[in-house]
Amino acid sequence: MKPLALVPTLAIATTISTLLLAASPVRQDGGAAPAAAAPASITLDPVHSMAVFRIQHLGAGYFWGRFNELSGGITWPLDDSAAPSFDVTAQVNKVDTGSEKLDGNLQGPNFFNQAEFPTITFKSKSAKKLGERRYAVTGDLTLRGVTKSIEVDCTVTGVGKAPTGQKVGMECTFAINRADYGMKWGIDAPKGALGSEVKMVIALEGDVAKAKD
Amino acid sequence: MNPIVQYVLEVVVLPALIACAAFSPFLFPPLRRRAWRVEAAVGTVFALTFFLSFITELDHRAVLRQVIAIEGDDAPFERWHRLGLVALLLVPAAWLLGFARRKRSASRGMTSTLGSALLAAILCGVFVSFPGSGLLIQVAQGVLILASILAWLLTNQAVLWNAWVVFGVLAALAGLGGFASLAVMCGALSVAGFGTAFLAGIGARSALQIDPVRPAGAMAVVLGTLTALIARCGMAYDTTGVSPVAWAAAALLPLASVAFSGRFRRAERNRAKTFWAWLGVAILAIALLGLVGWQQSAKEGAGDAGGDDYSDMYGG
Numbered sequence: 142m143k144p145l146a147l148v149p150t151l152a153i154a155t156t157i158s159t160l161l162l163a164a165s166p167v168r169q170d171g172g173a174a175p176a177a178a179a180p181a182s183i184t185l186d187p188v189h190s191m192a193v194f195r196i197q198h199l200g201a202g203y204f205w206g207r208f209n210e211l212s213g214g215i216t217w218p219l220d221d222s223a224a225p226s227f228d229v230t231a232q233v234n235k236v237d238t239g240s241e242k243l244d245g246n247l248q249g250p251n252f253f254n255q256a257e258f259p260t261i262t263f264k265s266k267s268a269k270k271l272g273e274r275r276y277a278v279t280g281d282l283t284l285r286g287v288t289k290s291i292e293v294d295c296t297v298t299g300v301g302k303a304p305t306g307q308k309v310g311m312e313c314t315f316a317i318n319r320a321d322y323g324m325k326w327g328i329d330a331p332k333g334a335l336g337s338e339v340k341m342v343i344a345l346e347g348d349v350a351k352a353k354d
Numbered sequence: 355m356n357p358i359v360q361y362v363l364e365v366v367v368l369p370a371l372i373a374c375a376a377f378s379p380f381l382f383p384p385l386r387r388r389a390w391r392v393e394a395a396v397g398t399v400f401a402l403t404f405f406l407s408f409i410t411e412l413d414h415r416a417v418l419r420q421v422i423a424i425e426g427d428d429a430p431f432e433r434w435h436r437l438g439l440v441a442l443l444l445v446p447a448a449w450l451l452g453f454a455r456r457k458r459s460a461s462r463g464m465t466s467t468l469g470s471a472l473l474a475a476i477l478c479g480v481f482v483s484f485p486g487s488g489l490l491i492q493v494a495q496g497v498l499i500l501a502s503i504l505a506w507l508l509t510n511q512a513v514l515w516n517a518w519v520v521f522g523v524l525a526a527l528a529g530l531g532g533f534a535s536l537a538v539m540c541g542a543l544s545v546a547g548f549g550t551a552f553l554a555g556i557g558a559r560s561a562l563q564i565d566p567v568r569p570a571g572a573m574a575v576v577l578g579t580l581t582a583l584i585a586r587c588g589m590a591y592d593t594t595g596v597s598p599v600a601w602a603a604a605a606l607l608p609l610a611s612v613a614f615s616g617r618f619r620r621a622e623r624n625r626a627k628t629f630w631a632w633l634g635v636a637i638l639a640i641a642l643l644g645l646v647g648w649q650q651s652a653k654e655g656a657g658d659a660g661g662d663d664y665s666d667m668y669g670g
Contacts, residue, residue, distance in 0.1 A: 241654060242532075245594035249532035250434055256485035256591050257432055286430035323429040326534065330411065331361035 177222035183215040183309050183347035185229065192231050192343045196319075197336030206238040206247070208261070215311065215347055219300055224268030224276050225311070227295075229345070231261040251326040258285045263293070278313070284322040291315055293343075307349040316340045365538045369406030370545035373399045374553060381550065381557040383564065392567055394452030396554075397576035399546055400517065401444035404580060407542035408438035411535050417442060434536075434587050436482050444576050447474075451572035467571040471503040474579050482583060484590030495586050498605055502585075503578025505608040511566035511624065512611055512631030514554055517547030517577060519632070520607045523639045524584050527604055530650055531592040540584060558624070566624050581605045595653055600646045607642070610634040 187210035198204040208231040217225035233255040236247050248255040265280035274297035282291045298310040319339050320328055327335035379385050380395030409417065417438040418424055419431055451470050455463045479496030487495075509516045525540035550567075558564045569577065585605035589598045613634030 242594060245532040246534070248593040249534075250432065250536075250591050251532075251534050254430075254432060254591075255593060258430070287428055323432075330365065332357040334357070 178218040178220040180216045180218045180223060181307075181309070182350040183217060184350065185211055185213050185215070185345060185347045186308070187212055189346035190344060192341060195340040195342075196338075198334075200333050200336075204238075206236060206243075208232070209235045209237050211343070211345065213262075215309070215345065217297070217309065219307075219309070219349070221274050221297070224270060224278070225265075225295065225297070226268070227263060227265040227278065227280065227313075227345075229263045229343070233259050233261065252324055254285055263291075265293075266290070268295075282317065284317075285324060287322045289317075289321060291317060303348075305348060306351055309347055309349060311343075311345040313343040313345065314341065362538070362541075365407055365411050366541040367545055369410060369542045370403045370549055372406060373402040373546055374549035376402070378553050381553045381567070383557070383561040386557050386561075386564055388456075389565065389568075389570070390452040390456040390572075393455075393570060393572045394449045396514070396550055396567060397448030397452070397572040398445050399550055400543060400573075400580060401441045401448060401576050403542050403546040404441040404539055405438060405445070407539045408441060411538055412438070433484055434591060437539075437583060437587060440478065440482060440579065440583060444579060448572040448576050451575055455571045463570060467507070467574065470571065470575050471500055471578065474503065474575055475500040478579060478583060484587055486590060495582070498586065498602060499579055499582040502582040502605045502608070503574050505606050506569050506574040506577045506581070509569060509608045509611040509635070510627075510631050511568050512628045512635070513569045513573065513577070513608075514547055514551035514567060515628065515632040516608055516611055516635045518544050518551060519547075519635050519639050520581060520604065521547055523604050523607060523643060524581070524588070526643055527596055527600060527646065528584075528588050530594060530646060531588055531596040532594045533588060533591055536584065536588060536591075543580065566628065577608075581608075594650070596646055597649070600642060603642055607635055607639055610638040613638070 190211040192208040192211060193205060194207070195203050195205050211229055211231050213227070213229040215225050215227050215229075217223070233248055233253040236244050236253065238244055238247065247253055250256070253261075260283075262283045263280055264283075265278045267280075268276045268278040271277055271294075276295045278293045278295050279290060280293065281288050293313045293315040295311055295313040298312050301308045301310070317339050318337050319325075320337050327333075328337045377395040377399050380392050385391055385395075405417075412435065413429075415424055415427060415429065416432070416435040419427065419429070420436050420439045451466075454470075455466055458466060475496035478499050479492045482495070483492060506513065506516075521540045521543035525537045525544055528534075528537035528540055554567045558566060567573075582605045585601040588596070589601045592598075592601075611631045611634050614630040
């Protein structure tokens with residue numbers, strides 16, 4: 142066969158193979174589905190992370206306070222391909238109600254007992270996806286030395302950029318019965334001084350660890 | 355009933371009333387004529403009052419948890435709950451001490467009291483520790499207990515009125531220190547002091563040649579142990595900056611009963627002697643509370659000057 146006769150044959154073969162490759166769902170990376178991003182390690186930014194709590198006072202108004210400077214970390218793939226996991230710690234001596242005296246009372250043995258139980262921790266165990274960037278996270282809450290499993294509703298509020306790198310924000314909410322953790326003052330005695338249900342809103346913001354080159 | 359009034363009645367007044375009522379026969383003749391029984395009974399009133407107030411405020415399991423594991427109980431173990439156990443153990447201790455002193459001479463009786471005081475200091479130093487304690491602090495705690503017992507021995511016939519004042523001061527300090535539960539328990543002890551002092555006064559009038567109630571053994575050991583341990587507990591759990599010196603001073607307040615001892619000797623009547631022995635403690639108590647209150651107010655005033663730190667908007 143003359144070499145020139147091969148040219149149309151090669152052109153047809155190249156065109157067909159190009160079309161076939163373009164139409165094929167199988168990519169050149171070996172045929173796997175889109176690769177999930179690796180979970181990012183997010184270190185909590187203590188300035189912009191806090192836990193806000195709400196409790197009823199004397200059967201009347203809702204009283205709000207907060208724990209400042211939460212520490213710990215979150216692991217979460219930024220493309221939301223998997224659930225986040227949490228390891229968060231609050232220092233009892235960082236409770237802030239706007240009243241120094243009240244802060245002291247809350248740190249005392251009738252409430253958080255800072256001298257014996259200086260930290261409150263939450264460690265997640267599992268999570269169930271509820272929607273886009275929203276999860277029901279189950280984990281262990283340790284408060285006053287008592288550990289109980291709770292379910293926390295967590296929403297990723299955003300992924301942003303700061304001069305220092307990427308930031309991730311999350312908001313988690315849950316409610317506990319404080320008597321379950323041995324914090325009974327004001328429920329039965331004095332009766333109704335403070336409510337038993339405590340609602341918590343945890344605002345978390347963390348810095349995404351930069352990938353190593 | 356107003357919940358606060360009900361709470362005060364249940365946790366402060368009722369425990370003291372029950373204990374006073376149960377042991378009041380010992381403050382009246384014929385039981386009043388045996389000093390050792392009176393001492394043991396009055397010591398029991400204070401220990402029992404604290405115990406009853408403790409279990410009303412918390413739970414009897416708070417005491418049980420100190421010695422045994424309770425099935426199905428997941429409440430936290432807290433070190434200060436050992437106070438309830440100590441109070442319970444002081445009840446039989448008061449009767450043992452009283453019984454041991456019953457036929458001894460004054461000098462041998464004093465030796466037995468000092469021995470008991472030393473034993474109480476050692477046992478509490480070893481078995482009762484609060485957060486942040488180390489060896490030195492435990493030794494200091496033992497010394498405070500010993501000193502407090504000796505101070506109560508000096509209160510002489512004003513012991514019960516002084517108990518009213520001293521436990522009142524401890525209640526106020528606990529309240530200022532953000533420790534409401536300890537405050538109400540001390541309040542109950544103060545009511546017990548007032549109740550026993552009142553009943554002892556009536557008992558003394560009901561018959562001739564009745565000696566005033568004086569601490570010589572069991573009563574001083576019970577009062578000194580409770581006072582010093584409450585002060586130590588208050589120091590350890592303080593969250594509002596009440597000075598440890600103030601707590602120690604409160605535990606040693608009974609020493610002030612010797613302040614007017616010169617006047618005391620010249621006084622003829624028992625009631626006058628009691629008054630002068632009480633007055634020194636009362637004056638020092640007011641001075642101490644005034645000083646602590648002033649310190650707290652000054653601190654609160656200074657706290658207003660603080661500002662928020664917005665210096666690092668990114669927290670980096």
